Amino acid sequence: MTSERYGIDLLVIGAGVIGAAVAHHAAATGMRVTVVDRQGVAGGSTGAGEGNLLVSDKTPGPELDLAILSSRLWSDLAAEVGGFEYETKGGLVVTSRADTVDGLRDLVAGQRRSGVTATEVDDVAQLEPHLRDGIRAAVHYPQDAQVMPALAAARLLDHPNIAVHTGVTVTGAVTSHRGRMVGVVTSQGQYSCGNVVVAAGAATGQLSTVLGAPIPITPRRGVVLVTAAMPPLVRHKVYTADYLADVASDDDALQTSPVVEGTPAGPILIGASRERVGFERSRTQPVWRRLAAGAVDLFPVLREVPVIRAYSGFRPFSPDHLPVIGPDDRLPGLWHASGHEGAGVGLAAGTGRVLTQAILGELTDVDLAAFSPARFEEAR
Structure with a gap:
């Protein structure tokens, strides 16, 4: 869901490869996307990664399905965007x-x-x-391949519909009178937007708590x-x-x-x-x-x-070793894309695609039920 009354259709918190992939896929649909990060592009887990795009280390199930989709999408992105040392080494x-x-x-x-x-x-x-x-x-x-992860994040963010603001620390959520998330409070002022995606990697546990919707990452x-x-x-x-x-x-x-x-x-x-x-x-x-x-x-x-x-x-x-991808039912307008552990780079392209599809209300290429943030609430 997006709205013309917001200057930003989608605000992504996190400029690592997951956030970059979400931003890229959303921007490709025409959404106006802003990405904020307290450090810089690829300043967290992405910058310390090896850039592996693996299907070999996944057992059959939803994560492997997402990895296979991502493998195909990374190949497409290498042809369309390029510049990130995509290597089909196997x-x-x-x-x-x-x-x-x-x-x-x-x-x-x-x-x-x-x-x-x-x-x-x-x-x-x-x-x-x-x-x-x-x-x-x-x-x-x-099918196993490799990219240079920091370059991949930077190249995916290089899109005319994407604005990147670094050195921005998110300190709280902005909600409407109906309880919908419509923006964030930051160290650099308030951002208003149609939807918010938390793609903060290992900092997701802390950030989601600040926003009032904790996720155990x-x-x-x-x-x-x-x-x-x-x-x-x-x-x-x-x-x-x-x-x-x-x-x-x-x-x-x-x-x-x-x-x-x-x-x-x-x-x-x-x-x-x-x-x-x-x-x-x-x-x-x-x-x-x-x-x-x-x-x-x-x-x-x-x-x-x-x-x-x-x-x-x-x-x-993530406690169950599966990523967290999808809407947060506790705070409408808030979405999650985190918890990929060591598979973040490999799963980024698919995560960006399916989360964008979900935000737009479309049928997703991979069923997101297993990745739902609600599973942690159900477990509690």
Whole structure:
């Protein structure tokens, strides 16, 4: 729903890749969109992400359906918008443990039924010559891709119907006498609008509380190591089957599993870690050691490759591991697009499309029932 009496049809809070994708899809329909962020474009989770566009790490269900839609839309955006290093490198999931082979194959069978292309590889050295010996099973996912996430957010926001205001902190909601949200109060004054979307990533829990409609999104820290630029050593995004269990885990303690991928510029990115430590950025040295050891175990050739830097970021963690996408029934006019955890970049294009469709009252490409913010109220 939009209204001519508002100068802004849609106000998006958050200039990360999710907010940018929502803004882009809405602007493409003719809506006048303003995006506000307390930092800058890609200043939060997006700027600390690896830019993965994955279907390989999703189990069959609504999130995988959204990932498949997003995969197609990212390809379309690369052709239409471009400029964000879209790379169709493909993914490779491997295991050297006999006790995980059957589980991996069962997952693959379910993913194929959902529309994922996945091929078990007999001679893994043909795809990754430097991979360790002793791999018992490997699955290639050609749909997996990668973008440079900060560039992607910036390019999606570069639209004539989008205004971006940074350094703006939202401090409250503006509601009509009928209880509908019609704007926000900020550090830079009041914004009036037809609808508001919260796409604030790991800060969503705090922001939604300020707006009077709390959503239980909390930060989950991840750390990435970056090596010096190298000749091509790693051709795909390569990770172990243990990574799938870590993604689905609710454990607060540190978990690491090897995830290794090359980049067009030459550096190799090494992950992945997950831990619940609030917004604490320090004390990550133990994580560095575990990530480096896991990467060397997977690719022994990396033993002599220098790590030139490390950085941390905060994934927006949702209690049931599903994103929050849709209207907030407690405050009409308020919409949510958050809680994607480590899949935000990959799911952004689809999230932007389906949320725009919902705001316009159209049939959505993916059923949003599983992503509804109301599920948390029902659980309470």
